[in-house]
Amino acid sequence: MDCQKIIDRVYAEVKAGENLGQVAAYIPELSKIDPDRFGICLTSIDGRQYRAGDAEEPFSIQSIAKVLSLSLAFACIGEPIWKRVDVEPSGTAFNSLLQLESENGIPRNPLINAGAIVVCDILCGYFREPKKELINFIRRAANQPDIDYAADIAASEKSTGYRNFALINYLKSFGNIHNDIDQVIDLYFNLCSIKMNCVELSHTFLFLANNGVQLESGETLLDSSRTKRINAIMQTCGFYDEAGEFAYRVGLPGKSGVGGGITAILPNEYAIAVWSPRLNKKGNSYRGMKFLERFTTETESSIF
Template identity: 60%
Template sequence: MTNKAHINYQLILEQVFDKMTGLENSGQVATYIPQLAKVDANKLGIHLIDSEQSHYSVGDACEKFSIQSIAKVLSLTLALKARGDSLWQRVGVEPSGSAFNSLVQLEYEKGRPRNPFINAGAIVVCDVLISEYRQPKSELLKFIRALSGNAKLSFDPAVAESEKRTSYRNNALAHLMKDFGNIDNDIETVLDLYCYLCSIEMTCQEMAQTFMYLADNGVNPLTGEVVVSSIEAKRINAIMQLCGFYDEAGEFSFTVGLPGKSGVGGGIIAIHPKHYSVAVWSPKLNSKGNSFIGMKVLEAITTISQSSIF
């Protein structure tokens, strides 16, 4: 990978952090998952890793949080490794244009989710992982631990169980897809994996490292292992660009200009292919379900560093 050596990322992160700490945060912490409502709403962490594996960090970047839907990129990657292009027969690659848990759209499209990042799409991906692996939870953790360089990285059982107790809509999505023949395994087993997937805990530092393979043409820079082909890495980045922010993907492309994925735990990962991976965490969400401050942090970083992909 190449990198703009003259960019002082540490100085940029410090400037952005100072600017954000003085900004009024009008977001709200996610409460529909009870465990997430307990998080300190004023946390802010940023961590960036460049193409030379240099680390830059400010704020609460070493504090763990629930990455939620950001983990859907990782389950998608593992499913692609197992199934290749045949995966796209069961899930699409288009922006949804509807709520991330829409039943109406799913029925209209006969049980084939619009993309792998809306809830229905991620549930199908979990179904694939259950079909492919005898112990999908263990396989998923093994995969993510290798990417992160942290052998202790794990799920948060309290968050997972909290999600399972309130997953009525996800149950409805799974049953509807089962009716259309797009879920092969037991629904309760599939939803259990889905809830545990979303409960994965990481720090900003761990998350930035985990996603470096998407900044390095599909190669894990810690080990040199080819995680996915360069074509598959390109496609995953493209889906993140188009579908990574619920109903705000266009706004993120417009203001930030990077592939990325958000989660309702307040985290965001963004990738500048061949340059860097950057993770930000601020728990309060805007009306679209994305981190209010996190969106502004990434806009400021790409503006100051002039490092958008556009």
């Protein structure tokens, strides 16, 4: 199978089609993005890469980074993490407060905003310098020492992050935030600010396609059992209230972000990153969803 040829063809077909949706303008810095950018990179577990379009243009990965903070927290404390956050699909918007009342402050899963805030609280309780430890973990996964938080994006998110402030205070009222609110929410906003390009992002997520092992260093970032569980959570919860649609159309574990990125993995084969900033009504990249649906159909490379 000529992977580059397939990527080039599908990329051209999707780019020639309509590009619906809007950028995430509620975060001021994200409103400045060129809405017609479009990039792809696939990295295989034997180190080969296939690219198309704006694959080397950095963008804010936003909620995609929640998988990485979850991986670190799960590696650190193991199964007790699930006493603080559940593993069920939410069926509601990523920033919803609805379920916290009826479920006693336990977020439905760690990839919605409330769940990711609890994961940040776990990291704040485990590490003396959680921001430093988290970015170091991400750099090791990426094999890229220059990846960092983007202060301008973090500040932009904080300036309009009223719902996230509401979430953390509501979680605190149920006793599910153990550390200082300001420290936890600062870690959360910085987590979501991280910038990568498609090449870096696909490479970063490759450990989840490789039984938790980083390709170049051979470091086990996450044991194989926990890797399986992270992938399962991505499959069922990675796209908020569109997770079922993504599973139906694409058939890979993955995670989206409102910066327009999507990353997905095929266990024991590859990780792929797609970026196109226009979002559909569920907050997922319009072109990214279309590209991945066509790509997995043509390559017959879903998990199903």
